[in-house]
Amino acid sequence: MADITPSLLALQLMTGIALGAVYALLALGLSLIFGMLTVVNFAHGAFFMVGAFLGVYFLGLTGSFWFSLLLTPLAVGAVGLVAERFLVRPLYGRGIDYPLLLTFGLSYVMIEAMRVAFGIEGVATSTPAELRGAVNLGFGFFPLYRLFLIGATAVVVLGLWLFIEKTRFGLIIRAGSRDPEIVRVLGIDISKVWLLVFGLGTAIAGLSGVLAAPTRAVNPEMGISVLAESFVVTVVGGMGSLPGAVVAGLLVGIVFSMTSLFAPDLAELSIFVLMALVLLIKPQGFFGKAGLMS
Amino acid sequence: MDISRTLNLIARHRVGAVIACLLVFPLVMPYEALAINILIFGLYAVGFNLLFGYTGMLSFGHAAFLGVGSYLCGIAIVSGGWPWWAAIAAGVAASAAVGVVIGYLAIRTRGIYFSMVTLALGQIVYYAFYKAERWTGGENGLRGIRVETIQLLGWQLNFVDPLTKYYVILAFVAAALWLVSRILNSPFGAVIEAIRENEKRTAACGYDVARAKLLVFVLSAAICGLAGALRALHLSIVPIDSLHYLQSGQAVMMCLLGGMGSFFGPFIGAAVFLYLEDVATSFTSHWMAVVGLIFMVFVLFFPRGIWGSLMHGLKRHGLGKEAAS
Numbered sequence: 001m002a003d004i005t006p007s008l009l010a011l012q013l014m015t016g017i018a019l020g021a022v023y024a025l026l027a028l029g030l031s032l033i034f035g036m037l038t039v040v041n042f043a044h045g046a047f048f049m050v051g052a053f054l055g056v057y058f059l060g061l062t063g064s065f066w067f068s069l070l071l072t073p074l075a076v077g078a079v080g081l082v083a084e085r086f087l088v089r090p091l092y093g094r095g096i097d098y099p100l101l102l103t104f105g106l107s108y109v110m111i112e113a114m115r116v117a118f119g120i121e122g123v124a125t126s127t128p129a130e131l132r133g134a135v136n137l138g139f140g141f142f143p144l145y146r147l148f149l150i151g152a153t154a155v156v157v158l159g160l161w162l163f164i165e166k167t168r169f170g171l172i173i174r175a176g177s178r179d180p181e182i183v184r185v186l187g188i189d190i191s192k193v194w195l196l197v198f199g200l201g202t203a204i205a206g207l208s209g210v211l212a213a214p215t216r217a218v219n220p221e222m223g224i225s226v227l228a229e230s231f232v233v234t235v236v237g238g239m240g241s242l243p244g245a246v247v248a249g250l251l252v253g254i255v256f257s258m259t260s261l262f263a264p265d266l267a268e269l270s271i272f273v274l275m276a277l278v279l280l281i282k283p284q285g286f287f288g289k290a291g292l293m294s
Numbered sequence: 295m296d297i298s299r300t301l302n303l304i305a306r307h308r309v310g311a312v313i314a315c316l317l318v319f320p321l322v323m324p325y326e327a328l329a330i331n332i333l334i335f336g337l338y339a340v341g342f343n344l345l346f347g348y349t350g351m352l353s354f355g356h357a358a359f360l361g362v363g364s365y366l367c368g369i370a371i372v373s374g375g376w377p378w379w380a381a382i383a384a385g386v387a388a389s390a391a392v393g394v395v396i397g398y399l400a401i402r403t404r405g406i407y408f409s410m411v412t413l414a415l416g417q418i419v420y421y422a423f424y425k426a427e428r429w430t431g432g433e434n435g436l437r438g439i440r441v442e443t444i445q446l447l448g449w450q451l452n453f454v455d456p457l458t459k460y461y462v463i464l465a466f467v468a469a470a471l472w473l474v475s476r477i478l479n480s481p482f483g484a485v486i487e488a489i490r491e492n493e494k495r496t497a498a499c500g501y502d503v504a505r506a507k508l509l510v511f512v513l514s515a516a517i518c519g520l521a522g523a524l525r526a527l528h529l530s531i532v533p534i535d536s537l538h539y540l541q542s543g544q545a546v547m548m549c550l551l552g553g554m555g556s557f558f559g560p561f562i563g564a565a566v567f568l569y570l571e572d573v574a575t576s577f578t579s580h581w582m583a584v585v586g587l588i589f590m591v592f593v594l595f596f597p598r599g600i601w602g603s604l605m606h607g608l609k610r611h612g613l614g615k616e617a618a619s
Contacts, residue, residue: 087590091593094597096406097406097409098593105593106586106590108583113583116580116583235407235414269418269422269425279403
């Protein structure tokens, strides 16, 4: 404990932000889908896991990390579109628990599908050649790839914000999450919007999978704990709130990384305890609308 | 109408009917260990059904209660040297205590948030037991829970013999089923079903909804804890996975498969689930895909489950009006 210096703390903070970036992306996808469809996607962790596998697969196929970064979200989003159209859509209007139960079953099938396709051991990953090495940040050397992770997340968040706030389609999304009935009356086919939002949310989950793949072990079970962690982020940030997802994602990442510096045994536990505290003090989360939760 | 009369008779004596089936059950099963497993998981699903099926609260954290019941029962025997009955009591009490804490936090939320929050709170228990290696054995689970003989009502019973073990466990399951049936028939049982149907109206009628929810949560936790304690005695080990949220998901699957909100559903669900698992794993290693697909088919096409769909079908033909409940 004696050798904890300000620069070590700063580096650990950066590590936490890089981890939090992945959490923020996961929670963004989850919140986007929830805010629009009031569906909690229990297969979100599985979409993340499929994204990690396909990322490694496309990297091997095309030899370019950038291609895989582009192709994977498209492929995972396509799976999401099929899942919404044929599995989730028949359940609208049949009670709020059913889509949740269905996606839970779907996650089992997706895990097994990846075991069949890539084996139960998982696949080896490495940092893409152009992003290896470390950068001097003034207080120490920080891995370039993790810096890229933070930057890429910032770009996605900014892009998503511009899309939702400044485009015509974004306007429909915002209106639809407030009152789908009125949007339908205005002559917009809301089921198409729901389809696309589900596809977009799962595509973001896939993207976070590719981005996270070089920093962790890629195996069929990797999404299982990630799902629980992204629930923590969503509850802390406030369900259905996009700024909440980003802020809470970063906070959870930082809490995890700081706890693993001071008390490594308690690292996994810390973020769940954080959620319990938030529930005690502010049950609707940081940015959630009061009353939405209760 | 003969079927109709039989069904109504079964519905009126539901505890007796389940126990009668369970008494002959090991004779039709391929081997006793599977029958014991079905007995224990049936009880686990019954405890879960009290919350999900009857009160309408979908918890994804019930593995915490199954696991805490198992671990505390096991720790009492391994580290404390307690007699088996005191160890079971310790397991149930610990599960109920954890139920009070998780319940208090979780009932501040509703609907799908409740599912997410119970899942996450359950994971706290998982990680806490995972890290407390000194007591729980950590990743390897708790080992060495040896109970070879059991004294029950003056008899000396050989607990190693699988059939004897089955009937000892059945005695506890029968007591728990009687309790659940009693709860459901009481005014409190009517209140929790009212909460499922319309929470606001129940509150407006003057019932303390928050207190009723917490109470049913703790009762459900205690029953799942009993299932866990019995499982520890049966397996003589406690795997760490019994605390994981996938184990909670198993309760959800069994309950929905059999028919949620029905008295017989959870046992039918547990029996079908575990029997299928036993058969399927002998010729495919992709059991997870099979169970996922079956579950999705039920969610999409048979949300009432096996028992519920059967009763619904019979009712449409004017049979067994009472039996559906």
